[in-house]
Amino acid sequence: MSYFYIMNRIQSKLSEDKKLLSIYFTAGYPKVNDTVEILQQLEKSGVDIVEIGLPFSDPLADGHTIQASSQTALKNGMTTDLLFRQLKDIRKTVSMPLILMGYFNPVLQFGVENFCKKCAEIGIDGLILPDLPLAEYEEHYAEIFRKYNLINIFLITPQTSEERIRQIDAASEGFIYMVSSASVTGSSSGFGEEQEAYFKRIASLSLKNPQIIGFGINNSETFQQATKHAKGAIIGSAFIKMLSEEGITGISAFISAIRKV
Amino acid sequence: MKLNKQIPSAVSRNYNVNEKGYYGDFGGAYIPEMLYPNVEELRQNYLKIMAEESFQKEFRQLLKDYVGRPTPLYFAKRLSEKYSTKIYLKREDLCHTGAHKVNNTIGQILMAKRLGKTRIIAETGAGQHGVATATVCALMGLECIVFMGEIDIKRQAPNVARMKMLGAKVVPATSGSKTLKDATNEAIRDWINNPLDTHYIIGSVVGPHPYPDMVARFQSVISEEIKTQLKEKEGCENPDFVVACVGGGSNAAGAFYHYLNEPEVGIIAVEAAGKGIDSGESAATSVLGKVGIIHGSKTLLMQTADGQITEPYSISAGLDYPGIGPMHAHLFASGRGEFISITDDDAMKAGLELCKFEGIIPAIESSHALAIFETRKFKKDDVVVVNLSGRGDKDLDTYIKYFNL
Numbered sequence: 001m002s003y004f005y006i007m008n009r010i011q012s013k014l015s016e017d018k019k020l021l022s023i024y025f026t027a028g029y030p031k032v033n034d035t036v037e038i039l040q041q042l043e044k045s046g047v048d049i050v051e052i053g054l055p056f057s058d059p060l061a062d063g064h065t066i067q068a069s070s071q072t073a074l075k076n077g078m079t080t081d082l083l084f085r086q087l088k089d090i091r092k093t094v095s096m097p098l099i100l101m102g103y104f105n106p107v108l109q110f111g112v113e114n115f116c117k118k119c120a121e122i123g124i125d126g127l128i129l130p131d132l133p134l135a136e137y138e139e140h141y142a143e144i145f146r147k148y149n150l151i152n153i154f155l156i157t158p159q160t161s162e163e164r165i166r167q168i169d170a171a172s173e174g175f176i177y178m179v180s181s182a183s184v185t186g187s188s189s190g191f192g193e194e195q196e197a198y199f200k201r202i203a204s205l206s207l208k209n210p211q212i213i214g215f216g217i218n219n220s221e222t223f224q225q226a227t228k229h230a231k232g233a234i235i236g237s238a239f240i241k242m243l244s245e246e247g248i249t250g251i252s253a254f255i256s257a258i259r260k261v
Numbered sequence: 262m263k264l265n266k267q268i269p270s271a272v273s274r275n276y277n278v279n280e281k282g283y284y285g286d287f288g289g290a291y292i293p294e295m296l297y298p299n300v301e302e303l304r305q306n307y308l309k310i311m312a313e314e315s316f317q318k319e320f321r322q323l324l325k326d327y328v329g330r331p332t333p334l335y336f337a338k339r340l341s342e343k344y345s346t347k348i349y350l351k352r353e354d355l356c357h358t359g360a361h362k363v364n365n366t367i368g369q370i371l372m373a374k375r376l377g378k379t380r381i382i383a384e385t386g387a388g389q390h391g392v393a394t395a396t397v398c399a400l401m402g403l404e405c406i407v408f409m410g411e412i413d414i415k416r417q418a419p420n421v422a423r424m425k426m427l428g429a430k431v432v433p434a435t436s437g438s439k440t441l442k443d444a445t446n447e448a449i450r451d452w453i454n455n456p457l458d459t460h461y462i463i464g465s466v467v468g469p470h471p472y473p474d475m476v477a478r479f480q481s482v483i484s485e486e487i488k489t490q491l492k493e494k495e496g497c498e499n500p501d502f503v504v505a506c507v508g509g510g511s512n513a514a515g516a517f518y519h520y521l522n523e524p525e526v527g528i529i530a531v532e533a534a535g536k537g538i539d540s541g542e543s544a545a546t547s548v549l550g551k552v553g554i555i556h557g558s559k560t561l562l563m564q565t566a567d568g569q570i571t572e573p574y575s576i577s578a579g580l581d582y583p584g585i586g587p588m589h590a591h592l593f594a595s596g597r598g599e600f601i602s603i604t605d606d607d608a609m610k611a612g613l614e615l616c617k618f619e620g621i622i623p624a625i626e627s628s629h630a631l632a633i634f635e636t637r638k639f640k641k642d643d644v645v646v647v648n649l650s651g652r653g654d655k656d657l658d659t660y661i662k663y664f665n666l
């Protein structure tokens with residue numbers, strides 16, 4: 001099979017003239033076989049991009065909510081292999097861009113090339129592996145990602161130097177995941193002046209890749225604040241909390257509430 | 262003295278870290294971007310700072326006056342007779358706070374001060390590293406927060422009390438399996454949340470580069486002293502073998518450090534087999550582990566086929582870590598090190614034997630290293646240095662229960 005360059009779904013989505021709403025959820029939570037239904041509901045509710053979280057036993061960059069959902073998902077029996085099986089026919093019903101997000105170790109055990117190949121077969125568009133550093137990626141894995149038309153998404157934080165932001169921008173082909181504050185996931189409540197200044201500072205750098213802001217976005221207000229300065233925003237912990245309280249039936253109301261100005 | 266091992270030629274024979282932070286194929290810094298500025302700051306400065314004369318002077322002075330170094334190299338006469346070989350014990354158990362851990366915390370607190378950090382965090386399993394960190398924070402008047410698994414807090418009450426007396430705040434890690442690996446995760450998360458004023462004093466030769474190298478350098482005082490002391494006693498700096506237990510691997514790294522590139526010195530790393538390699542309750546990472554990423558380092562670790570990190574088991578809380586430092590993974594993969602695993606029962610027996618033969622109550626971690634003499638035979642004139650990493654006070658409860666004392 002030969003792979004030629006086609007515009008990735010993430011790239012076409014980014015070229016749309018609108019602010020993007022992206023949702024993260026942990027695969028295998030609340031129940032092990034909820035993955036496909038959650039994705040279908042998210043698409044129906046008008047979500048733009050979804051990050052499907054591959055649960056890991058030791059999620060270093062995550063706060064309590066995502067840790068707990070990962071632990072439950074693993075207890076429920078979620079594995080990399082099972083997730084791929086669940087997603088096998090996902091492109092028959094879901095057309096929005098799909099990103100897998102997880103820690104590097106499970107990917108390494110699956111085999112990086114094997115993992116990317118599976119992603120391509122299913123129609124996954126990109127990966128976010130927070131603990132795979134830029135230098136390692138470029139030296140060992142960039143070629144494999146490209147071969148399978150997978151976009152690798154990098155993170156930046158308020159502490160990332162401009163020099164490094166420019167390196168990351170140069171290595172990116174989709175969007176830059178802009179972490180809103182120095183924190184793990186799920187820990188902020190509202191954005192203050194400091195974040196506002198950071199959002200503006202990054203916006204003023206005229207990077208080639210659009211930015212999508214994540215961490216600490218939990219309602220319509222924070223979504224509006226974030227997207228004032230960025231192409232879009234990602235909601236994770238707040239969505240998972242809603243899922244644990246209301247289940248899949250709560251998705252459509254949750255998404256419309258976020259979108260409401 | 263003789264050549265111990267044939268080293269496979271395809272793998273790196275450099276046993277020190279390279280400029281990219283790797284020992285052979287192991288190491289690196291697999292960290293989320295949130296940690297990059299902190300780790301990078303440390304990476305760019307640690308060698309420079311350690312080379313400063315004022316740093317060396319202060320470090321050496323504290324090791325001498327505060328820790329009580331040099332620790333003796335003691336010829337264990339009766340034990341040597343029993344096993345008909347020449348056994349020396351490097352007495353890290355006589356360090357202030359009762360174990361080698363303090364060599365590292367003294368070094369890192371001085372590093373933290375020079376980096377302008379005012380808040381110190383650490384992880385701890387059994388509480389030894391937590392106590393050693395709380396101690397140096399008290400010494401320097403710095404805020405100290407120690408993360409400890411909820412289960413370990415219950416198991417190690419005296420060390421929790423010690424840390425509190427020393428002014429540290431002990432924060433229970435309630436995530437995951439609620440033990441050492443989760444305490445380490447919590448410490449890392451705290452560092453992500455506090456990137457500016459905080460230094461993370463990691464407790465072993467684990468974590469992202471430059472930690473394994475930095476901690477190994479601070480602990481290398483152990484083998485530096487062994488060389489001088491052995492020269493005095495045996496007329497030769499090099500023993501035939503150096504033996505140390507490996508949890509994360511810091512006491513072993515210190516004991517091996519100046520011998521890594523001396524091929525005539527055999528290096529023996531002793532891991533905890535727990536209830537037996539095949540029992541499902543073990544911490545023998547070199548046997549049961551596979552290459553992966555744990556706490557920012559590419560190394561050998563115990564994990565499921567799906568890449569989830571599993572919970573190890575050992576009777577000694579200090580050996581109860583699902584990985585080993587990247588230096589040790591390389592010593593194993595390259596064949597430079599000989600790896601032996603010792604069960605709970607054999608370690609406990611060896612611990613009691615040292616009490617009876619030499620009047621020294623060892624930490625159960627160290628007892629694992631002592632236990633190899635039952636099965637690993639040495640020649641009569643072999644000089645074998647065992648790193649006695651800690652004393653057994655902290656383990657009295659376990660000894661009492663095990664032997665019905």
Ligand SMILES: Cc1ncc(COP(=O)(O)O)c(C=O)c1O
Nearest residue numbers: 508509510511512579626650651
């Ligand atoms: C006395 C003693 N020895 C050994 C260890 C294991 O750690 P490492 O392998 O880093 O020396 C510990 C850890 O707590 C310890 O307290």
